[in-house]
Amino acid sequence: MRELIESHFSSWEDPRSSRNPRHPFMTLIATSLLAVLCGIDSFSGMQDFVEMHREALKKYFDFPSGVPSHDTYQRLWNNLCPI
Structure with a gap:
């Protein structure tokens, strides 16, 4: 699963600061995608989805700083798709 997602989204540039x-x-892209495919329609829902499924998701994705917050998802997507 991870390889499929990475191969499809590898051309996307990470808009975040490389500082930290x-x-x-x-991990953020894939868990966002999986949450939306499961019917999640909010950033807080993405965080809740990952918290509920963390054990299964960590077989495929890295969570070195724990579950991403809803603010992290929102900042990422606001930078990827600014309105």
Whole structure:
């Protein structure tokens, strides 16, 4: 699963500062995608989704700083898709 997601999204540039990223870019993209596919429609829902499924998700994705917060998801997507 991880390889499929990474191969598809590898051309996306990480808009975050390289100074101190706490969460891997692909982990944020993949968990966002999985949450949306499961019907989640909010950033706080993405955080809740990862918290509920963390044990299963950590088999495929890295969480070196724990579960990303809803603010982390929101900042990422606001930078990827500014309105």
